[in-house]
Amino acid sequence: MYQNSLEFASQCDKEDSLSHFRNKFHLPTNDAGEALIYLCGNSLGLQPKITSEYIKKELNDWANLGVEGHTEAEHPWLPYHEFLTEKMAMLVGAKPQEVVVMNTLTTNLHLMMVSFYQPTDKKYKIVVESDAFPSDKYAVESQLKFHDFDPEDGLILWKPREGEELCRFEDLEQIMVEQGDSIALLMIGSTNYYSGQSFPLKRITELGHKYNCIVGFDLAHGAGNIYPDLHNTGADFAVWCTYKYLNSGPGSLGACFVHQRHAENPKLKRFAGWWGHNKQTRFNMRHDFDPLPGAEGWQLSNPPILSMAAIRASLDIFAEAGFENLRKKSVKLTGFLEYLIDELKDERISIITPRNNQERGCQLSIQVKSANKELHDRLTAAGVISDWREPDVIRVAPAPLYNSFEDVFRFAEKLKKILN
Incomplete structure (x- = not known):
């Protein structure tokens, strides 16, 4: 060949x-x-x-329109994140209402764990791959500590076997057989940053759900690289950045996925902010929090438009290429x-x-x-x-x-x- x-x-x-x-x-x-x-x-x-052109357009609208750019810009800033949703959802295999571009990756991971990591005295452990990206490990350890659990006990590492570099699915199965009743969350990097190994997301999700665990994925090295097919995979949530394979610039915004079965549940615990509030009453400051349906309801603040413009430029190229x-x-x-x-x-x-x-x-x-x-x-x-x-x-x-x-x-x- x-x-x-x-x-x-x-x-x-x-x-x-x-x-x-x-x-x-x-x-x-x-x-x-x-x-x-x-x-x-x-x-x-x-x-x-084209990135500079997209950003320059927003700078010009800011210069010429000032605050009116929120509604009068060619791409109005108030709904700007919506211009990214459909193309981003297609890249990760999600429904548009399951995806939102916001914050940065580890911030989104913490927001997702606020909602989906709900430990009890008996079911509190978190599984990560042993060579997970350090930020993921720091995040889950800090969540365990926040809930007064010792990471030495509460963090389970899915490790390669001695002398090997890759994780075996059957070893994850064995972890679940032995400790599934005490595991609350599987938080796995979809594609390992060190080894480049892409994990079988659907099999991991089905395994976790078999033991009544929440399953989340970090797609930092997956989005724009592999096709995670998130909706059909059935994962509860996923988070990713956009500056690697998605070419949006250093430190650019991240995104998250919340499966439809959760995204329409306003009773889920979450950290809230005004941008996740009902769009119809968002600017009436006297209302109690009324979360938007879908992943949008996890937004906190109005987004940085210049970063979103860079993401829009990249997503347009991905859409053109297919x-x-x-x-x-x-x-x-x-x-x-x-x-x-x-x-x-x-x-x-x-x-x-x-x-x-x-x-x-x-x-x-x-x-x-x-x-x-x-x-x-x-x-x-x-x-x-x-x-x-x-x-x-x-x-x-x-x-x-x-x-x-x-x-x-x-x-x-x-x-x-x-x-x-």
Whole structure:
């Protein structure tokens, strides 16, 4: 299927119906003006060229309209988040009323746990994957402490087996068999930031619900990368950021999903704010809190429009490309990278990300025995933007919107030269 040559990579790019999307992004360059090989979309996605236009439009409306921009701007600011909802819902496989863009990821995670982590004396434990992103672990530990539980007892880690890098579903099943009666919440990263392993969301949800547990997912490395199909998966909630594969800019807003069966329940406990209140009476300051139906009811404050404009720019590009098309290219692009890494035939190198393309997204985590960060620094000096995770892993993520097969080939050639 694959060939180890620049000619093969170039031919793949010529045959790629999505190749022109690369021209819609700003590519970082070196001092000579040459494009760097950017393989770090798993950390920060590149900027779409239309982003500045979208933001500038809102700045102009602010300059020209002042406060009237809330209702008179071309894209009025009062309902601005609604312009993002349908396209975001399509990306994650949700109904529009189940999704809202708001806050940042860990803030949304805490808001979701306020509503969905309701521990009792007997059912209070939380399960996370052992190498969950640190912010998730900090968040669930702090929730346990907030409810006066000791994380040493209340936090259960779903771990890979000794000598392995990936979590096995059957080990999660065993955890539930042994402790399911005391577990209140499964809070799993859909795609692990370190290993690149994508977990079987529907199976995890069904397993958790079998033991009357709430199930939530962190899609930070999933949204825009894999298709989580949240509504049909049946998860109770999910949270994600938009600055990685969704290309909305550093520190941009996050989003959350609340399944329809919960989203229409006004009796759920929540931390409330005025933007989650009934739109018809929101500006009549004398009313008691009347939550909006759907995920919108979890909003707290009026949103930062400039950040939302950047998200709207990115979502418009995703809609134009079609996520199904992007996913097909992603499988082929990362498969080519996997093939080239194997072709290095270097005993120091192994890929810890699953080989099955249905169990991963764009990212491959390349483990280099006895290496340190100097290897990554040399790659950077050679014009490759990837990232390093201690103790010995280089994370490489060819994003199908803007990476090419030639990018992947040139990366492998540079890695080979440095290793030799």
